Amino acid sequence: MPGALIAGDPIVRIAARGDGVSERGVAVALAAPGDTLLDDGRVVPGQHRQAPPCRHFPTCGGCVLQHVDDAAYAAFLADRIVSALHAQRLDAPAMRPAHLSPPRSRRRASLRAERVGRVAIGFNEAASRRIVDLAECHILHPALFALAGPLRALLGPMLAERRQSEIMMTLADQGIDLLLAGVDADGLRATEALTAFAERHALARLTVDAGMGAETRWEPRPVTVTLGGAAVALPPGGFLQATADGEAALVASVIEAVGDAATVADLFSGLGTFALPLAAGARVLAAEGARDAVLALKAAGAGRIVADHRDLFRRPYAAAELSRFEAVVLDPPRAGAKEQAAELAAATCRRIAYVSCNPATFARDAATLVAGGWRLDWIAPVGQFRWSTHVELVAAFARS
Incomplete structure (x- = not known):
């Protein structure tokens, strides 16, 4: 049966x-x-x-695969990509060995907080609003996890009973960039508490969003992240690759896929994760829909990069525009780049480096490119989100 x-x-x-x-x-x-x-x-x-290292496994939704060894985890990442390609009736190309970020290396994380008598801080249980109050964590960078205890004391007076808030932490060049959303931080007492907390823990920045937008309460120096050797202004809540080593693996694969191209278009460029390293040897156009990211990249890459504030979903570059470049880098969000891929399929540039965080939408776009005459040469899986089912990759395309 x-x-x-x-x-x-x-x-x-x-x-x-x-x-x-x-x-x-x-x-x-x-x-x-x-x-x-x-x-x-x-x-x-x-x-x-293997024996799961964390006492909270498998209740905590932050990890679902702590019980498998690295060989099985790496095979899982590759299998997700191959399965997505097969669903689009595409053959899988050569698969590079998966890069796995080590434990305790996440430099960017979003946690939940709730006061139920006392303040609990952690990840939600799988498919639940219940928060697992973390006594240990094997994925967060130690500097981020060390802030969890002090935050429980800080947030106690700022959270109504049974009300959840969000804690976003990022390791920037100057220290921890902390954003608190959904807290009641009005009044002199709360303001003094936030300032004292930021000073005591040497925060790079402390920002509060009570529902009316982010308001920076503490930033003794402009907060930056270093990308391609350049210090780039980091907007509150700005996107940064989850781990430093994962970022390095993605950048190395993109540079290899682009090869010796002298002109490169970096689409969905963000703060310049790929544009800035590529600008060391090529002329680069960086296109991004988030205005804060474009302004930061313009300042950091002055003279090296042309930055274009452009919504690539509503206004993708046409095939004729893309054909002026020797290579194109794509790094779209989880929704993929359906509209832009259709134009790229008809472009005459020589190479494409596609960076994806969603094998399903990547495979859909890859099918569009292959139908347009592109050849999928190789894929490098990257597991930045250790022990999760989140898969990232870099794929190299060339004209057949």
């Missing part, structure tokens, strides 16, 4: 949401490749199972 439990049914892969899947197609929570599913539902551990 399809789906029935089979004696000695081996677990062969990890599904998109983290369940193990047996050879007969049975999904088993918290199973790892190499485990064996018995006919009574028990799972016999196999060679790719």
Whole structure:
């Protein structure tokens, strides 16, 4: 009978949401490749199972794959990409070894806080609003996790009972950039508490969003992040790659995919993660829809980069415009670059480096490019979000 439990049914892969899947197609929570599913539902551990390092696993929604070793985790990242390509009837190209960010290396994170008698701070449980109050964390950079305890004391008077708030932390050049959203920080007492907290913990910046937009309360020096050797102004809540080593892996793959191109268009450029390193050897056009990011990139890349404030979903570059460049870099959000990919399919540039955080929308756009005569040469998976099901990649396309 399809789906029935089979004696000695081996677990062969990890599904998109983290369940193990047996050879007969049975999904088993918290199973790892190499485990064996018995006919009574028990799972016999196999060679790719490891002891989860964190006491909060598997309750905490921050991690779903702490029970698998690095070999199985890397295979999962590659399998997600290959499956997405097959769904679009595309053959998978050469897959580079996956880059895995090490534990405790996340430099950007969004946590939740709630006062239920006392303040709890952490990630939500999977598919739940309940917060796991973190006593330890094996993904956050130690500097970020060290702030959790002091934040519980700070937020106590600022949170109504049963009200949740968001805590966004980023490691910038000057220290931790902290943004608190959904807190009641009005009045002299709250203002003094925030200032004292920022001073005591040497924050780079403290910003509060009570529902009317972000308001910076503390910033002794302009907050920056270094990209391609340039200090770039970081807007409050601005996007930064999750880990420094993951960023380096993405940049190295993009540079390899672009090759010796002398002119490059970097589309969805953000603050210049790729544009600034590429500008060391090429003329670069950087296009981005977020005004704050464009202004920051213009200031940091003055004389090296032409920055264009442009909504590439509503106003993608035409094929004729893109054909003026030797290479194009694409780094769209999770929705992908459907409109821009259609124009790129007809462009005559030589190379494309596609950076994606969503294998499904990447595969959709890759199908458009391949149909337009592009060849998908290789893919480099990147696992910045250690032990999660989040997959990132760099893909290299060339004209057939």
